[in-house]
Amino acid sequence: MSESNSEMLRRDPRQAWIARNRLHPRHLEVLAELGTGGGQEAASEWLGPNGLIRRNPRTVGFIGPHGVKRIDRSGAQQGGEAPGGTRQVVKDDRRLVEIPEPAFLVAVVPDMAGGRLTSHDRDLLGFARQLADADPDSRGAVLAVVFGGHKENGVGDAGIDRVLHFDDEAFAGFSPEARLGALAAVEQAWTPRHWLLPDSPLGGADLGRRLAARLGERPATGVWQLEADAGSPLGWCCTARGAANSLDIRRPLPRLALILAECAEPVSETRHAARLLALPEALPPQLARLEDLGQVAVDPAGVALSEAEFILSAGNGVRDWEGFHHAAEVLRATEGASRVAVDDGHMARDRQVGATGTWVSARVYVAVGISGAIQHLQGIQRCDKVVAINMDPGCDMIKRADLAVIGDSARVLEALVALVEQSREEKRDAA
Structure with a gap:
């Protein structure tokens, strides 16, 4: 057999998958193999799917590229319990950046889905900071x-120096x-050097x-990807x-670019001023040829899982299936299930x-009675917010969740349905 002379760097897709799943038993081991340094730093970095070095913000004691200690948002340091019962408080020691007279502007128009910066928006702002x-x-x-x-309170933490907010009903x-x-009007007032928008639906x-x-x-x-080119x-x-x-396709960067996700690391080492701006002149009246008639009500049961924004998913821990279906109907959620629930019919x-x-x-994924097998966790890794309802506080789904409720799923769903119905009744009475 002849030995290949190719020096092309090939990425093992299984290793990349394990590196993205922090609950996998070989997660830290694979990160160490893919890392660029040694020791703890090696377990903090890996090669992302687009060829960029990704960093794990949950690694305890992670030191950023500027020598600033990362804030551990997983709870291991910040707000955790120290030995002896003393509560730990981690000070935000990130450097405050203020640019009073910038040489130019990089204008970014984030999606702000649900009124908050998405992960795509934060990647886009990291891209903008490279240019700025x-x-x-x-x-x-x-x-x-x-x-x-x-509803975003930490826009400065995402790398924003100036904010221009249009909150009229017309927008x-x-x-x-x-x-x-x-x-x-922004182009006419300030002529930004770059315009960046997310290439998203x-x-x-x-x-x-x-x-x-x-x-x-x-x-x-x-x-x-972005590269300097004189x-x-x-x-x-x-x-x-x-x-x-x-x-x-490689080409010179134009003034206006539509950026994909994972284009750059989100800003995490610095805080920025995020000063409010206002247009020097009022906006001229716009002749609108389009009228938004609002969202069309659809049956959540008819929405494909891949397109659903709110999913209520059931697992082996669900015993009251009639109550689960009623909860999905009241919450107007698309129903999902784990493999065990499907196999059981x-x-x-x-x-x-x-x-x-x-x-x-989905923007919100509620896992009811799902322990969190690796295959299931892999399928929900792109969900923005994960809520877990489970009796076992040590299961993998609880570790993955952004919000966890420990208790009997039937009672939790019953209480949730009662609260939603009460809220809707109060709104009808107020109207």
């Missing part, structure tokens, strides 16, 4: 243009014409293409995905969630 901070002698500022009401819902007019992709047509720019879409007009080159994600096969069923990306 490349030259220490001529630093730029990141301007976030936010539409509608938002609520699907309002591309009003938002495009506002972005055109939540609105960023559509709005970014509309803005490119208004500005007469040829945008770069599907961008996931020969390019703006000093940067980007790598974008094309041909149905089967081809990488309680749910249809197309309702199975996990690596052997359907991969889901």
Whole structure:
């Protein structure tokens, strides 16, 4: 047999999967193998699916690239119990960054799904910081243009220096014409050096293409990597995905770019001022040709799991199936199930969630009586918020969950249904 002379770096997909699943028994071992350094640092970094070095923010004692100790948000340090029962308090020692007179602006229009920054938005802001901070002698500022009401309190923690908030009713819902007019006013007032929007179906992709047509720019879409290039007009080159994600295209970075997720590390080492801005002049009246009539009510049972935003999923711990179906109906949630529940005949096969069923990306995923097999955890890894209801406080699903309720699932769902019905009745009486 002849020995291959290829020096191409090949990624083991199974190792990459284990590196993303912190509950896998070989998780730390694989991270150490994929890491770039030794010891604890090696267990804190691994090669992501797009070829970028990813860092594990849950690693205890993680030291960031600027020498700042990361805040452990898993509870192992912050708010945890020290030996002897003394509560630990970790001070936020991140450096506060203020840029009073920036040399230029990098305008970012996040999706803000549900009024909060998504993980895609935070990756996008990390990308923007690379552009703004490349030259220490001529630093730029990141301007976030936010539409509608938002609930995000830590915008400065995400790397934002300036915030321009349009909260009028004209920008609520699907309002591309009003938002495009506002972005055109921002262009006229400050002329940002770069415009960055998420290349996502939540609105960023559509709005970014509309803005490119208004500005007469040829945008770069599907961008996931950034490189300095002195020969390019703006000093940067980007790598974008094309041909149905089967081809990488390298081109000079234009003024307007639509960015994919995992394009850069989210900002975590610094805090930024996030000063509020206002347009120097009032927005001109917009002639709206589109009218948002609101969301159309659909039967959650008819929504495919891969497209559902709110999933109530049942596992082996559910005994009262009639109560579970009633809870899903009252909560207006799409029903899902673990493999055990499907194999036992309680749910249809197309309702199975996990690596052997359907991969889901819901904004809220409620796991009822699911212990958390590796295949199931892999299938829900793209969900924004995971809520677990279980009797076993040590099961893997409880460890994965953002919010855990320890108790009998039937009683918890019954109480939840009562609260929801009471809230809706009070709203009807108030109306």
